[in-house]
Amino acid sequence: MDLLNGPWRRELGRLPWGVVVVITAIAGFGVAVLYSAGGGSLDPWALKHGVRFAILLIGALALAMLPPERWLALAWPIYATLLVALVGVELVGAVKGGSQRWLNLGFMEFQPSELMKLAIILALARFFQFVPKGFESRPDVLIGALVIILAPVGLVMLQPDLGTALAILFGGIVVMFLAGVRLWLFGAALAGVAALLPVAWSLLHDYQKNRVLIFLDPESDPRGAGYHITQSKIAIGSGGLSGKGFLQGTQSHLDYLPELHTDFAFATMAEEWGLLGGLVVIILYGLVLAWGIRTAIAAGSQFQRLLSLGLMATLFFYLAINMMMVMGLAPVVGIPLPLISWGGSSMMTVMILLGLVMGVARANRPHRD
Template sequence: MSLIPDPFKQLPWRVFGLLTLMAAFGWVVLYSAAGGHIMPWAGMQAARFVVFLVMAEAIARVPLSFIEKMALPVYGVLLVALVLVELIGGVAGGSQRWINLGFMQLQPSEFMKLACVLAVARFYTLLPARQIRTWTALWPACALIGIPAALILIQPDLGTALMVTAGGVTVMFLAGLPMRLFVGAAASVIGAVPIAFSMLHEYQQKRILIFMDPESDPLGAGYHISQSKIAIGSGGIFGKGFLHGTQSHLDYLPEGHTDFVFATMAEEWGVVGGVFLIVCFMLLLRWGMRVAMRTEAKFPRMVAAGLSMTIFFYIAINMMMVMGLAPVVGIPLPFMSYGGSSMMTIMMCVGIILNIDRERTRRSSTGWK
């Protein structure tokens, strides 16, 4: 007789173990970034992870049919919240992104990354199969993606707007739309780029232009990228050693505990630490995509793949940003960057993918409509 209770046997220990391993590595990096102190970053990050891990498990136990039915209503509520941000939202750091609820600051745009994937997937689930190759399959999805992306862009928050767009477009691709529709939509997007660029603040426009040549303004707009490259390059193969980083400890590296935490890690742990982290991310993404590939029903398949790609975009954009391969847009690195909003979004994605995986093993795909 096993001494382990059945509820604990049902927990996805491999997934939780992988998440905990990455999070623990993040705590170590944040501990070093704070000069060898648990507070204020490592301790708070560990507490948040435990809370959000429980939240992910709770989401995994919600009936998937309920999540599917609530996809569009939740999207609508968040869209209204984005409008309220423009009307009554609080301003911090030159950006208007939060609604003050008294007991907390709510950032609707963070939840929209997930809600957009669910809403677009729900739309294509309801769309008759015979219309999937017509313009009727394109313009409503573009509206579902474009309206919140535009509202987020004027906050301004370029990084989150890109994430919302990327997640939604991924689901459109997975829905099976013909390539000619994507070509037409891409042409429209290219035509709108000058308008979108003009809506950005001056500092955001500089970030986009400077990443091609950060050395042209090393003490101004190119400072973040230049210092990040120095930190990553100076780490070498094995790094400078735990608590021996200089760029972050001497405050040369801005945002070394948030957006540029990968550079902080690479300086002390070198290529070895970077490869370890990338392998962990690859295992997480492999799990998410395998869940999608094994699921035959339309809605859960698109959601699992869409949320997996949302996590991928977090990782790819952040790493490209800190290496100077993309503009600085303020995308955090999952499980590494200090902050609660992004971790909560990632763990909600994990919870829904876990839900889909459990539902798949619990009953045949004919149970999903």
């Protein structure tokens, strides 16, 4: 209750307003891209995107007002709830686009796997907070951490949703890395994964196998699934240095580019804004990530450090995979570009993520007075 009674103006002043400006700029750019993707109209995407961002930004700032210790206390309950929800999805979830990801709560459709990307970080940070220095690489600790990671990963794979499962796995591993698990263990795990790759391959669904194969050789299927990557590369490449100009993109406006407002929003942007637009987006996100790293390093406890940098790594994972996908460096996995792509669920995840990190930043800001 200290928050309600606390000195409001001082606590607000401790929020990292600089990064708020940066993410607002990114989202604003997203509005412009969606305005163009909608054929030069606020309808159906641009306006809603902006309004949604505004609401979620307020939500994120509100989250940032909570002290990180509150999250430490809530880590296990949140993780357990989401794990139960994931099981629930398997049992009663709605099937959309061939996979079972959604849980109908009556008032909204809820995708537990989205939030699990954040909860995994929270849970692992909580887990390692109380592991003493030097004990991180002990087998009992490692097994505990791996169980925490693999339980949600397995459930999400069952849906099946390869992209989200990889994101959760990535987040978990990054936290283990940051917590100080010995490096040779990662090397050994990598070797083990390489050995198990053929087995994993046989477990993948046909459409997932196809995506990987087509990523390896997009031209093999120019009319089918390889079409996405080929057209996306054409859109980015044809933009040139400074792009074709706002609202002048042909690949996007003539429907050659698929999913131009969600997964391929970066290509839509790059066609009209060119290399310069792309670099601006990359640099803006670079600023956010750099701020995140600084926040983590300056944070006061292992939990806060692991939480903030783990979350930042998750955000980075989104960014990197999406951009690699549109540039033909990664297979097509349905991961949107944070804050620019259309989609409420993913934006909510990202804003909660930023809210948590901002909370850590606020808590560790030295008192001016």
